[in-house]
Amino acid sequence: MTTADYERNMVLATDTDYKVIGTRPVRHDGADKVTGRAIYGADFDAAGLLHGKILRSPHAHAKIISIDTSKAEKLDGVKAVVTSKDFPQSESRKDQWLKDNILASDKALYAGQAIAGVAASNPHVAESALGLIEVEYEVLPPVLTTQEAMASNASILHDSLTTEELGEDTGVVSNVASHSQHVKGDISKGFEDADVIIEREYNTKTVHQGYIEPHNATALWSPDGRLHVWCSTQGSFVVRDSLAELLDLPVSMVRVTPTEIGGGFGGKIPIYVEPVAALLSRKTGAPVKIVMSRRETFEASGPTPGSQIKIKIGAKHDGTLTAAYAWMAMEAGAYPGSPVGAAVQCVFSTYDVENSTIDGFDVVVNKPKTAAYRAPGAPNAAFGAEQAINELAEKLGMDPIELRLKNVAKEGTRRPDGPVFGKIGAKEVLEAMRDHPHYQSDKAEGTGRGVSIGFWFNIGFDSACNIAVNKDGSVNLTEGSTDIGGSRTSIAMHAAEVLGIPVEDVRPSVVDTDTIGFTAVTGGSRTTFATGWAAYEAAQDVKKQCIERAAKIWDVDANGLQMEDGVISSKSDSELRMTFKELAEQLSDTGGGISGSASVNPSGVGGSFAGNIADVSVDPETGKTTVERFTCVQDVGKAIHPSYVEGQMQGGSVQGIGWALNEEYFMNDEGTMTNSSLLDYRMPTSLDLPMIDTVIVEVANPGHPFGVRGVGEANIVPPTPTIANAIYDATGKRMTQLPMSPGAILSVSPE
Amino acid sequence: MPAKTYVQTTINGEHVDFLCEPRQSLLECLRDEIGLTGTKEGCNDGNCGACTVNIDGRIVTSCLVLGVEAEGADIETIEGVADGSNLHPLQLAFLENAALQCGICTPGFIISSKALLEQNPNPSEHEIRFWLANNLCRCTGYDKIVRAVQDAAKRLQEA
Ligand code: FES
Ligand code: FES
Numbered sequence: 001m002t003t004a005d006y007e008r009n010m011v012l013a014t015d016t017d018y019k020v021i022g023t024r025p026v027r028h029d030g031a032d033k034v035t036g037r038a039i040y041g042a043d044f045d046a047a048g049l050l051h052g053k054i055l056r057s058p059h060a061h062a063k064i065i066s067i068d069t070s071k072a073e074k075l076d077g078v079k080a081v082v083t084s085k086d087f088p089q090s091e092s093r094k095d096q097w098l099k100d101n102i103l104a105s106d107k108a109l110y111a112g113q114a115i116a117g118v119a120a121s122n123p124h125v126a127e128s129a130l131g132l133i134e135v136e137y138e139v140l141p142p143v144l145t146t147q148e149a150m151a152s153n154a155s156i157l158h159d160s161l162t163t164e165e166l167g168e169d170t171g172v173v174s175n176v177a178s179h180s181q182h183v184k185g186d187i188s189k190g191f192e193d194a195d196v197i198i199e200r201e202y203n204t205k206t207v208h209q210g211y212i213e214p215h216n217a218t219a220l221w222s223p224d225g226r227l228h229v230w231c232s233t234q235g236s237f238v239v240r241d242s243l244a245e246l247l248d249l250p251v252s253m254v255r256v257t258p259t260e261i262g263g264g265f266g267g268k269i270p271i272y273v274e275p276v277a278a279l280l281s282r283k284t285g286a287p288v289k290i291v292m293s294r295r296e297t298f299e300a301s302g303p304t305p306g307s308q309i310k311i312k313i314g315a316k317h318d319g320t321l322t323a324a325y326a327w328m329a330m331e332a333g334a335y336p337g338s339p340v341g342a343a344v345q346c347v348f349s350t351y352d353v354e355n356s357t358i359d360g361f362d363v364v365v366n367k368p369k370t371a372a373y374r375a376p377g378a379p380n381a382a383f384g385a386e387q388a389i390n391e392l393a394e395k396l397g398m399d400p401i402e403l404r405l406k407n408v409a410k411e412g413t414r415r416p417d418g419p420v421f422g423k424i425g426a427k428e429v430l431e432a433m434r435d436h437p438h439y440q441s442d443k444a445e446g447t448g449r450g451v452s453i454g455f456w457f458n459i460g461f462d463s464a465c466n467i468a469v470n471k472d473g474s475v476n477l478t479e480g481s482t483d484i485g486g487s488r489t490s491i492a493m494h495a496a497e498v499l500g501i502p503v504e505d506v507r508p509s510v511v512d513t514d515t516i517g518f519t520a521v522t523g524g525s526r527t528t529f530a531t532g533w534a535a536y537e538a539a540q541d542v543k544k545q546c547i548e549r550a551a552k553i554w555d556v557d558a559n560g561l562q563m564e565d566g567v568i569s570s571k572s573d574s575e576l577r578m579t580f581k582e583l584a585e586q587l588s589d590t591g592g593g594i595s596g597s598a599s600v601n602p603s604g605v606g607g608s609f610a611g612n613i614a615d616v617s618v619d620p621e622t623g624k625t626t627v628e629r630f631t632c633v634q635d636v637g638k639a640i641h642p643s644y645v646e647g648q649m650q651g652g653s654v655q656g657i658g659w660a661l662n663e664e665y666f667m668n669d670e671g672t673m674t675n676s677s678l679l680d681y682r683m684p685t686s687l688d689l690p691m692i693d694t695v696i697v698e699v700a701n702p703g704h705p706f707g708v709r710g711v712g713e714a715n716i717v718p719p720t721p722t723i724a725n726a727i728y729d730a731t732g733k734r735m736t737q738l739p740m741s742p743g744a745i746l747s748v749s750p751e
Numbered sequence: 752m753p754a755k756t757y758v759q760t761t762i763n764g765e766h767v768d769f770l771c772e773p774r775q776s777l778l779e780c781l782r783d784e785i786g787l788t789g790t791k792e793g794c795n796d797g798n799c800g801a802c803t804v805n806i807d808g809r810i811v812t813s814c815l816v817l818g819v820e821a822e823g824a825d826i827e828t829i830e831g832v833a834d835g836s837n838l839h840p841l842q843l844a845f846l847e848n849a850a851l852q853c854g855i856c857t858p859g860f861i862i863s864s865k866a867l868l869e870q871n872p873n874p875s876e877h878e879i880r881f882w883l884a885n886n887l888c889r890c891t892g893y894d895k896i897v898r899a900v901q902d903a904a905k906r907l908q909e910a
Contacts (some may be wrong), residue, residue, distance in 0.1 A: 027846070030846040034838065035838070035847060036787070036788070036828065039788070042782075062856055211855075211889055213797055262855025294793065294794040294795060485852035537755040646894075650895070651889070653892055678796075685884040685885075687881055691897070
């Protein structure tokens with residue numbers, strides 16, 4: 001099969017009866033972004049702006065004995081210095097941990113942890129001042145992996161951290177923050193019933209989201225007591241609420257204006273520099289801007305964890321899975337909260353297995369506190385589980401996609417962690433993979449082929465939207481989801497569809513926390529789903545008012561009117577007809593303007609499945625893997641804007657390919673990252689990749705008016721096992737460690 | 752504070768002079784002294800390409816050029832790519848092919864691609880990928896960027 005024989009980007013659409021949904025308009029913020037006019041966080045300027053820099057711990061684990069800032073304060077041009085002492089008193093241990101991750105108090109728990117902040121008239125002066133701050137440390141041995149951290153003689157990070165065992169505090173001080181367990185059926189019986197059992201351990205390294213724009217924030221603490229922050233964030237309300245909590249302010253005293261954001265992938269949910277800029281602004285009375293360097297972004301934001309995963313699965317000769325067991329320990333970083341809880345929800349969720357047990361361990365280590373990264377935890381889990389499924393297929397002599405189809409989860413299947421699936425598209429994704437020209441084609445000479453599938457549950461949460469009608473028949477739409485990949489357009493498309501107007505007539509704006517109702521983060525694949533839904537509801541509100549207004553103008557009963565394709569008309573009298581635009585012109589003369597609003601917290605979240613087919617070649621001399629061909633298939637429910645849906649699938653796939661082949665934090669024995677630059681932390685370039693072919697599968701989510709599931713995350717789950725399975729097919733080597741770098745591949749022998 | 756140097760340049764066809772400290776990069780001068788924030792900083796050490804500008808016909812990462820080195824230079828930044836209110840075919844192609852998600856890498860990609868198409872009006876996929884390997888994009892997986900450049904090449908040839 002040559003590339004010309006099939007469409008490289010297919011949409012297997014279920015419902016095409018829409019005017020706007022499913023089309024591919026140019027995004028509303030596009031012109032600003034291709035001309036350099038869009039204002040991202042670091043571009044923000046304010047009169048009298050000061051520049052902040054942050055002193056960071058060179059040690060991965062150390063007691064802080066003293067911090068002397070007096071010399072720095074005296075440097076010409078320095079306006080203020082802050083340390084953890086400038087925070088209000090903490091009420092709880094958890095509260096103190098949050099603060100310590102912003103500015104450490106008694107202990108530094110990772111190399112790069114913030115110790116003090118300086119504001120100066122220019123960034124170079126602030127930088128020089130950092131060198132004048134004297135910190136005395138008592139260096140302690142670092143703990144860098146889950147294996148080290150869980151060892152009985154491990155150096156302890158937190159004297160106050162006791163292990164929670166299955167929900168109960170054990171009172172035992174250790175680096176294990178918690179152990180959770182999910183049991184379904186009887187695992188021993190399941191393995192007794194199995195004819196074939198596969199069992200292995202897998203290990204993965206810390207990796208970073210790698211957004212191109214470093215973290216940034218500008219804060220102005222006004223003399224009236226209100227704090228205003230402008231920053232690149234995935235959630236302006238999260239920033240507002242976290243700042244209020246850390247600084248002991250009511251939320252109404254904090255206003256956050258989200259700027260344009262240069263990527264996040266989960267990493268721009270937590271706050272880092274925002275509170276430091278705020279404290280510096282309070283001390284100086286001036287606006288203070290802090291922009292992280294790339295090195296700081298690697299060493300002091302929140303990567304996704306290294307992990308240790310043991311998988312054991314059993315099946316009958318006919319391929320029926322009888323038992324699945326997972327033991328997963330994930331690095332939380334310096335403070336509790338790894339994504340192991342999410343990994344547990346995903347590891348075996350593609351399959352209907354009668355007997356399963358999943359143990360999850362949240363383990364603190366001397367690395368930056370982990371943050372979300374696109375389906376957090378799920379890719380680590382899938383790297384193990386989906387290789388095991390392929391191994392099983394090989395042992396059983398079955399096609400790996402057919403084995404998956406035989407056991408696939410459907411509507412009504414109970415997940416190993418409890419919830420029962422509603423309507424899902426796992427089967428449809430596997431079928432689309434099986435039938436794809438890529439899978440049907442012969443492999444090229446010397447290449448190996450791999451497949452796998454991954455699951456992410458997606459989230460709903462709060463979203464708000466306001467829509468005001470302009471007299472020219474356009475509408476202004478305001479919403480609170482920061483737009484990282486074209487979401488303001490997909491949200492506007494919801495409103496345009498309802499109102500029957502072109503999407504160009506909807507003017508969407510992402511506004512600040514004073515201007516819109518509470519809206520949760522851009523994350524969890526929720527933005528188009530939930531904020532789109534809010535736009536749908538707000539547009540319905542406008543539509544209803546339009547019909548009522550027309551009824552008033554015509555002096556008829558509103559129940560006899562309808563609004564379709566942007567035209568309000570009577571169901572019985574064909575004379576009574578008026579376009580939305582004609583009505584808009586008259587609003588002011590017929591009772592005043594119309595605006596609609598909605599706040600939603602939708603419960604009908606539909607999980608998403610994504611699968612890959614990949615062909616790779618492995619250079620036998622160097623061990624270098626080249627991805628020759630790559631196909632991503634995903635059930636997105638309904639693609640609102642298919643181009644941006646494909647973009648999510650392609651972007652997630654490529655992040656997964658980078659994770660599979662190259663990306664890792666190299667830590668030296670002292671616990672310092674030795675590759676904190678974009679040269680040495682090797683993310684994929686255009687030259688490393690083929691085109692990424694996509695198949696959009698649409699199994700409509702009954703929990704959304706247009707069937708949306710959310711697309712942002714599931715696509716990063718299958719690439720690591722897919723590539724591992726392809727490498728095995730090409731070389732006979734089972735890769736149980738990420739990344740599968742050239743050296744790693746050369747060090748493994750074929751099975 | 753170090754003494755400032757007076758630097759005269761041409762930026763996007765206009766004569767621009769500015770004062771800068773010897774330690775300031777051209778990137779910093781463009782953004783903080785001249786107010787052209789379309790050129791982005793992703794790494795400040797030459798490895799992401801977000802700060803790419805064209806100096807005297809060559810694309811360079813402006814974070815690795817000192818402001819004082821720009822004396823006499825003819826510089827093109829993203830702000831100079833459109834012809835007034837008419838977008839350049841590359842800009843149109845990026846929009847219509849959805850070749851940006853967050854958009855932070857886009858100015859660098861457009862400056863780089865423009866230089867490519869000026870030298871090689873009909874590049875192959877491999878030539879595009881090779882040329883753009885200096886520019887990192889973490890959002891798109893490059894597929895739609897490569898297509899946008901192919902599309903722009905077609906538009907420019909038809910024009
Ligand atoms: S900022 Fe210049 S190359 Fe990254
Ligand atoms: S679009 Fe976000 S880095 Fe390229």
